[in-house]
Amino acid sequence: MAGLVPGTSRLLRAGMGAAAAGLLLIYNSVDAAPSADPAPGQAAPPAATAGASPGGAPASPASAQSPAKAAPGPVAPPLKRSKPTRLRIPQIAVDAPFTELTLNPAGQLNAPPPDDKNLVGWYRDGVTPGERGSAVVAGHVDTNKGPAVFLLLSLLLPGNRVEVQRADGTVAVFLVDSVETFAKDAFPDQKVYGKTPDAQLRLITCGGTYDRKRKDYLDNVVVFAHLESSRKA
Template sequence: MAAPQPRQSHQPQSRQSCPSQQPQTKPASRSHSRALRWPLVAAGLGALLIHNSLESRADLKPQTPPAVSAPAAPAAPRATAPAADPALPRSAPERLSIPQIGVNAPFTDLSIGASGQLNPPPADDTNLVGWFRGGASPGERGTSIVVGHVDTKTGPAVFSRLEALRPGSTVRIMRADGIVARFKVDSVDAFSKADFPNKRVYADASSPELRLITCGGAYNRSTREYEENVVVFAHLDSAQRA
């Protein structure tokens, strides 16, 4: 889907905060495969968003030896050595930086609450993003989920300009282990909350991937909720010590 056009950065003061996607089912223990965990986490998200959108609340080939032939004959080509595994060890994220849209925000951990729903970032802090700690950490193999409010009762919030990102945009995440994970945006899409593609967004990945999620689309004043979700799909591009 083509990336949606940027929204106006200022929202009506009467709107309440809009948390991002909220898994309903508590994820399995990290000792189980994420391939088993994420389908459970993603189940029922579309319906949950409709009701809660305004609450306060990511093969090795053997080398071929040189051919034995006349001295003038070139050696047979060698297979290309595999690239180094880009995945990083697990480490909690500490800060998100997206200079293109003016984001420089700290993280808070998000977990599944007693209700079985993911607790969103606090609505009283407009410059705060949340990481679902039950999933992969940013840069770790798998799909890492980062959510943020598009606005709150007081005005625009941390992800108010998220949909202005484009393929090739850079997202940097500073981790607790001192490594800066640099992600490259693959696509920016807007999905109807009534038909949200849970599997596409939350499916486990064999390489380090990142999802940035917030609310978007038209604001329905009668239901007091946004009609869409904006999702940024990105992959780990590089990593280095801060």
């Protein structure tokens, strides 16, 4: 999977806070074509279902999908800063450890290592999941070894829950608000990374058509979620 997460380095460095428009950055990842179309029901990044492209997102989403509205639900107060340690999304069989992601000298967000298909990355200089603001978690849809952790990400629905275990012994529980697909050349930095008044989460992977010439998917799948509650691990 090539080129995962566009955005501005200023937005990333500001903890996904509000910032002026800047140059798009592309999330570096595996420079290889998918080994095969993932089988339906196999757990990992955006889903492959009938009528879907290898990334699992709609075949031609040149712009954002209309966001689906979640049922009104409680919004929990933000938590103190604490590193995430594990991500669990029961609906798509995700149970994965975290690794820290950094920016390269060009201001691009480095991808999780491609040799581990069950690994998600968190931008370490940004908001931690549960803190006020938009915490960004990225994962591969596939690697040169086959389907990866976010294969089924695009199958999430409003109201689904995402759990992030944290180093301080708490579990931050997020409620999915919408799942949207954006063309990489029209990625809405501010919508995804912008400042928020509460604790929110963004799960990001590749989607749409795979361009073998560019060795890259043409779109990104983004899950928008907000902190619903927290509990002891």
